[in-house]
Amino acid sequence: MRRQDIGVLRRATPERVSGFSDGVFAVLITVLVLDLRPPEIATFEALLSLWPTWLSYAVSYLFIAIVWTNHHYLMRYATEATLRLLWFNFAHLFSMSLLQLSTAWMAKSELAPQPVASYAAVFFLVNATYICLIWELIDRIP
Known part of the structure; x- marks a missing residue:
């Protein structure tokens, strides 16, 4: 196999990015439920x-x-997995991972103002990183 063929095989694809993201979202939902305790x-x-x-x-x-x-619907527009797309996606998933902590803090505090503000900040961060994903995909439209 030629060296350039190996490079093509190693390249990330939008499908791999979506698959990885799906796994992270599944883990996030699973971890979220672990904080629920019976009375x-x-x-x-x-x-x-x-x-x-x-x-x-x-x-x-x-x-x-x-x-x-x-x-899921946004990634359908990805024709290639650029390095910027990968890092914006990682930033988006990271911001999503903060949701569990802010949810637990808000619930434990019985909706006190500072934990609720933290929760809102996570929502803002998730949306900001999602906008970065959108911009990257729009930049790639011919």
């Missing part, structure tokens, strides 16, 4: 007292689902 007392009242945790989890789960759906 100490076996009553519905005790379960209802955990509403900040359940609300935080539900909003985060929905956010991950929306971001994954958008990412």
Whole structure:
């Protein structure tokens, strides 16, 4: 096999980037649910007292689902996996990984202002990195 053929085989493809991202999104949703704990007392009242945790989890789960759906459709426009696309994608996935920490902090604090602000900052960061992905793909349109 010629040297240039080996280089072609090693090149990242948009499909690999999407596949890797899908795996990360799956792990993020799985890790998110690990913070859910049953109440100490076996009553519905005790379960209802955990509403900040359940609300935080539900909003985060929905956010991950929306971001994954958008990412899935956006990556359909990728014709090549450029180095910039890879790094913007890693930045996007990193920002998504912060969601678990901010969700847990917000739930534990029972929606106190600073944890909620941290949670909002993560949402902003996720959207900012998503815009970077969009810009990279738009730059590649002939």
